[in-house]
Amino acid sequence: MDGRTDDAATIGVWRGVRIDVAPRDAVSVEVMVASAGVFAHEIGRTRPGGGLGNLDTALGGAITRLRADGIFRAETGDVLTLSAPARPIHATTVLAIGLGDPAVWTPETIRQAVSTAARETIRIEATSAAFAPSLLDSGLDPDGLAGTPDAMLAGLFDALSDAPARMLSRWVFCVGAGRFETVVEVFRASFDRLAAP
Amino acid sequence: MIVDDHPFLREGVKAVIETQEDLAVVAEAESGEQALALYPTHLPDIVLMDLQMPGIGGVDTIAAMRSNWPHARIVVLTTYSGDAQALRALRAGAAGYLLKNTLRKELLDTIRSVHAGGKHLNAQVASSIAFHVIEDALTEREIGVLSLAASGNSNKQIAAKLAVSEETVKGHMKLIFAKLGASDRTHAVTIAAKRGIIEL
Incomplete structure (x- = not known):
């Protein structure tokens, strides 16, 4: 569980943490802590699709059930930790990170979510972790997601700056398999820009 | 604060918690009634609560505690993995639900996560809640x-x-x-x- 999957592409190392992008989801990524963004509701669908849908299914519908019951509202900043999940989930801990109302989503929302996930990962002293934004899975328009890689990296850097990760050595951003090489290049460009001194 | 009618369980949990520099047990209660009496004196950051106790029981204690002190953060620590019990406790206001066979590290992680404002459940309990909703x-x-x-x-x-x-x-x-x-x-x-x- 070092967070490095065969299909992962490394985009850089920052403060001792190797940052990868992988065409995986929170179910299949091989890390200790798999985190996923969850909106308060989906747009144009009754349940999440894609990777977040896979995660919810692998958990027996727990995320959407707890959300419907108000136990996990998925408001911005909400964190639901599910420990010791069963296979097919590879991680030993799943974090559902609230993204709030999808109608008012901005890149800043995802920056805060990644930062929250990273802080929680550092708190529990995991050595590897992943974050799946789940934006398309929740029905957001792909044309409205500009700035997302910058925001996700900035969120990770925020957390690593505030709380040095003594144990964390790998961080994986889970993305869709479509146009993977292009997405990797976008992340690399963001990394080069944001990591520059 | 640890709330459990079994002294050995309280001693075991206390021993685990007191290995941590940032954590301390400020009070122990052997019943829900005693927990409600002690809470305002100590105002603990986290309450570890058993469900099966003589008297008013864990779920009613959680509800009363949250009613009187809405910011109380309560983690259930129980032997019962049943979905109905867990759902009642969560609806009453528990922020965490762990089984007593939980590993030491998970207990400590949960205390810290819930203190930071999060919720923490054993994944199999969460899945069980979802499974029976149909x-x-x-x-x-x-x-x-x-x-x-x-x-x-x-x-x-x-x-x-x-x-x-x-x-x-x-x-x-x-x-x-x-x-x-x-x-x-x-x-x-x-x-x-x-x-x-x-x-x-």
């Missing part, structure tokens, strides 16, 4: 009937205690069997106890 939940009356059956009462005795006809009780039992997927009353009692719908 079924019809038992009504309060059906739970009452089944609890009386679990205590060894016949349909006739249940009818007398609830001041209804024996036919009405038979009707309740039929619906209970269907909702729980049980083949007879013993099977229904077993399923309901395992899921935490009734207490034996």
Whole structure:
């Protein structure tokens, strides 16, 4: 569980943490802590699709059930930790990170979510972790997601700056398999820009 | 604060917590009533709460604690993995639900996560809650009937205690069997106890 999957592409190392992008989801990524963004509701669908849908299914519908019951509202900043999940989930801990109302989503929302996930990962002293934004899975328009890689990296850097990760050595951003090489290049460009001194 | 009627359990949890520099046990209670009396004196950051205790029990204690002190952060620590029990505790305001066979590190992680404002559940308990949602939940009356059956009462005795006809009780039992997927009353009692719908 070092967070490095065969299909992962490394985009850089920052403060001792190797940052990868992988065409995986929170179910299949091989890390200790798999985190996923969850909106308060989906747009144009009754349940999440894609990777977040896979995660919810692998958990027996727990995320959407707890959300419907108000136990996990998925408001911005909400964190639901599910420990010791069963296979097919590879991680030993799943974090559902609230993204709030999808109608008012901005890149800043995802920056805060990644930062929250990273802080929680550092708190529990995991050595590897992943974050799946789940934006398309929740029905957001792909044309409205500009700035997302910058925001996700900035969120990770925020957390690593505030709380040095003594144990964390790998961080994986889970993305869709479509146009993977292009997405990797976008992340690399963001990394080069944001990591520059 | 640790709330559990078993002194050995309290001692064990306390020993785990006190290995941590940033954590301390400020109070112990052996019942819900005692926990409610001690809470305002110590105002603990986290309450570790058993569910099965003599007196008012864990779920009612959680509800009372959250009603009096809405910012109370409570983690259930129980042997019961049943979905109904867990759902009642979470609806009452618990922020965490762990089983007593939880590993030491998970307990400490949960305390810190909940203190930071998060919620923490054992994934299998969470899945169990979701799995049973597709079924019809038992009504309060059906739970009452089944609890009386679990205590060894016949349909006739249940009818007398609830001041209804024996036919009405038979009707309740039929619906209970269907909702729980049980083949007879013993099977229904077993399923309901395992899921935490009734207490034996």
